[in-house]
Amino acid sequence: MKRLGLLVVGLFSPLVWAHYPLTVQDASGTSVVIKAKPARISSKTLFSDEVLKELVDDQRLTSVTALADNENFSNVVDQYPTSIPRMDMNVEAILANKPDILFAANWSEPNKVAQLRAAGVNVYILPTPYTLDEIEDLIELVGDIVGEEDKAEMVVMEMQRKLQQSLVPNSNEYSVIDYNSWGSSSTKHSTWQLILDEAGFKNATESFQADKYGQTPLSKEMLIALDPDVMFLPSWVYGEVDAAEKFRDQVIDDPALQNLKAIQQGNVFQMPEALRGTYSQHIVDSILYVNHAVLGEAAP
Structure with a gap:
């Protein structure tokens, strides 16, 4: 990822210079200020459950979604210890959980997001990517937010390596x-x-x-x-x-x-x-x- 200098980003633009404090714009258009490297991270989407597994130690996660354990939907089944709470968008439970940053989906209930923000919780609303470049940029952005830029870049590089190595060329228009x-x-x-x-x-x-x-x-x-x-x-x-x-x-x-x-x-x-x-x-x-x-x- 090319680092150019400073600060505010669009929905899929990789952050530059992951030094704190950071200001990042989320999918709702809200500027989220992250004062220091998050020590307590709450995941409220299956996307962030799957990405954060590659980026941060389990000890930094204050909660993941219940879907992380769902064999039908999750690619990280049985990878998170049971000591990490499985938690939905329950405002009271999240406030008691005291995360430094909470990753939520762009379909999360706006009133709950507003309540959490009013109570001082840093909520970052994740967009839904529709291209491979957007997915890679979003992984790198999450890596920047949690202070794990190098690990995020390694995840993206591994994605590119797997595709290059394993994709079967096709000349037919199926x-x-x-x-x-x-x-x-x-x-x-x-x-x-x-x-x-x-x-x-x-x-x-x-x-x-x-x-x-x-x-x-x-x-x-x-x-x-x-x-x-x-x-x-x-x-x-x-x-x-x-x-x-x-x-x-x-x-x-x-x-x-x-x-x-x-x-x-x-x-x-x-x-x-x-x-x-x-x-x-x-x-x-x-x-x-x-x-x-x-x-x-x-x-x-």
């Missing part, structure tokens, strides 16, 4: 789609677009209108019209334990979908939810998983 159990797919306004771009494939619904979650409704008729070469289905669906398997069988056995190239050629895959939903450094594993699945290589 049309790929993710299709979930409520009948929608991800557009270009999503990390799925990033995964496909970096894996070397075309998102069949890239040009579709997206809702605020980056999703577009996808009827069977539209799915048939798109006729993707490859389909990715969820490996976890809320409800029954085997709900994802039932959904996969439902799609593959649907008489209306039997002529889809993806089904005819056996190119229907279930992607681990922890990889499908991450936007931390583990996005590299997501990219490699998709790349290797489509090109017939063993997934990492």
